[in-house]
Amino acid sequence: MRTTFHLKTLAVAIATLSVASVTNAAGLDRSGQDITAFLQDGTYAETVYTYIDADVTGIDNDGNESGDIAESYDFFRYGVKTDIGDRFSVGVLYDEPFGAAAKYEGDNNFTGVANVTGAGAIQTVAKTSAEKTQNKINALQGQLDSTQDPIASLIYQSGINALEQAAVGFDSLEESPSIEAYNNLIQATQQSIATSEQTIQNLVNLGLLTGDNLAEAQALLESNKGDLAQSEAARDAIQDLLNIDESTNVEVRSNTLSLIGGMKFGPENQFQVYGGPVAQRLQADVKLRGNAYKGATGYTSHISPDQDYGWLAGISYSKPEIALKAALTYRSEIDHTLTAAEYFPALAIQGQNPNSTNDFEITTPKSVNLDFQTGVNPTTLATAKVRWVPWSDFSIRPPVYTQASNLPLVDYSDDQWQVELGLGKRLAPALAVNGSIGWDSGAGDPTSSLGPIEGYYSVGLGAKYNVTENWAVSAGGKYLWFGDAEGSLPDGTIVSNFEDNDGYVAGVKISYQAK
Structure with missing residues (x-):
């Protein structure tokens, strides 16, 4: 006799992997652009808070310690969706998909300017x-x-x-x-x-x-x-x-709002196609300091916020009797025209104007996400997530910096692959726990001196408690082992070495669901 796993029974056992899914991943990846909120049944809403603290230390070419360059950061993610009849769904998702927060400290080749x-x-x-x-x-x-x-x-x-x-x-x-x-x-x-x-x-x-x-x-x-x-x-x-007494630091922030519409089809509405427009806002600040950057030391750039638009599309399949759901989601590239106010002391040294404000283009990368879950038995759920981002196509080329150096400020050599496997278990009618393991490929080594990490391995634990029939609270955490990496300049010069680093991420989610 075939075992049936009803989604309503298993709802409490759904793994809370998305509470703390990504940190210091390849390139500038942060949130993982999770879309599972839209794939929930009925009317659903969630608020997710994520806190990330990484310990990323290394040495410069002279053996000086870098200090912990990875600044802790946090961000929110929101999602809401509802069904319109049996076949149609609409939803809105907000997240902060791309970012960076790094700052060198101490006495090394990335701080101040020595004689x-x-x-x-x-x-x-x-x-x-x-x-x-x-x-x-x-x-x-x-x-x-x-x-x-x-x-x-x-x-x-x-x-x-x-x-x-x-x-x-x-x-x-x-x-x-x-x-x-x-x-x-x-x-x-x-x-x-x-x-x-x-x-x-x-x-x-x-x-x-x-x-x-x-x-x-x-x-x-x-x-x-x-x-x-x-x-x-x-x-x-x-x-x-x-006179510079600052250190090298970089901050990149992004915000994305996705409006999604979906239509179900098939004999039992088991298939769904979905898609919609995506609005994205991007901004950045960069300061290069210290002897490591040679002629580019002292470079400062403020990249003003810009909002531009792309799209997403996907298809999903569900089989409620075994709690199976699978979804494949594609997000497009988004072209930004940004205004950069740059100061480059090396140009003044060469007798040129060191201050300039110009427009330039940045294209945030496309991505493909695969989300999968299936029931193992009436109280156990297996999940898998796979993500691909072609960071090798991405670069940041502020006009003054690029013209002076004939090089990009930031680029990457490899594409990112990320895999995460999880298992959720219902322990009581209102309580479930889950565990996960994960791997991120990184985006190449050597990598940028502004983010010297070559992917990671992770383990995570989470729990979900149904406060009422509709309201639930989830909490999760992960420990990450970062891959060793050499930090390099855009011209390929190796300027630092980072080994044996780690970090953790914690998250809390409040969700509402009415089927």
Whole structure:
């Protein structure tokens, strides 16, 4: 005789895996984009709170400890759905699918800016300025050699003398870089320009400098003033770098609202197709600090919130007599046009504008979720979840950063696979417990220095208590073992190593169901 597992009897035994389903997964994945609230029977509503605390520590290339870079965070998930007749259903789901929260602490290559970074910046300025000065000397020497005008010859020779003094100063600065020496060189240049201005004015007053010669002298003076302004801007940018006492940190937040409609079909309405529009909001803040980021140290970006739209679609199958439910859900990519306010000190050091606000594109990835459950016996339910996200297609490319480095700020090499298996058991008419094991593949190793985790293994426990016929409270927790990973820069340089890390996630769910 075939055993029948009625869903009403088994409802209390449904595993609470979705209470604490995802944390520090591959890429920027957070919530797992769970859709099971829509798949419940009758009228259903839930509120889920999740808290995540991970311990992610490592060392930089010099053996300095990173501190715990994974900041604890929490988020809510909401869902409500109802049936309209026997065949139609509508629902609304809210979650926070993608995010990051990382911050380095302590004395390491990801905090502040040590003298080596400032010295390197000064040497870069000195070398570039020396090359530019020598080119100007060569140009003036050519004009001096070709002119027969004695006044013009004096102008060219005076310019050459001043530039040769500056070249000596830049050579000295490259050999012994310090902000004090740079300030002294700038002050000497300011005095030289002031002297040149006075000399030109005296020659004009005596009537010795007129016409083309006056225009030539003024053009040379303005060119030197422009070089001085660039040197002052570079000096200020280097001083900003030396004054930094912050640490590298990143925060990414997202919010998603999905409106879903479903239609059941088949002889016993066992099949359902569903889908609908998805609104998504995305924002981020990034600060790169310390010697690890080389020329990009000091980079700061505020990415303003943007809301854009995508869609989801899926199909489900149910067989109530054995408590079987299966659903396959696809979520589309969502293209965002974001505005990034960026500050890049390296550009000022190179004589360019370090501040810029521009629009750029980010495409959050598509995903496929498989949710499955089936009764094992009248009091036991087995569940499985599989998720795929192609993080290898994802990148963040703020305009100024990308133009300066010719690299993305963040990207990943592999796609994410996530698998979770669970078993729920009804212990009493109003009480059930469940256990789960899980695996996340990660998105490649080496991975970004802003999130150095290569997937995880997990074990979880949960319980559900039916307070009344309609109201229930669920609670669950998981322990996670994170995969070891090397942190790298976008150019592939390995800058850190993270091993033997772990974390936990806890969640509480309040749900209402009326069938």
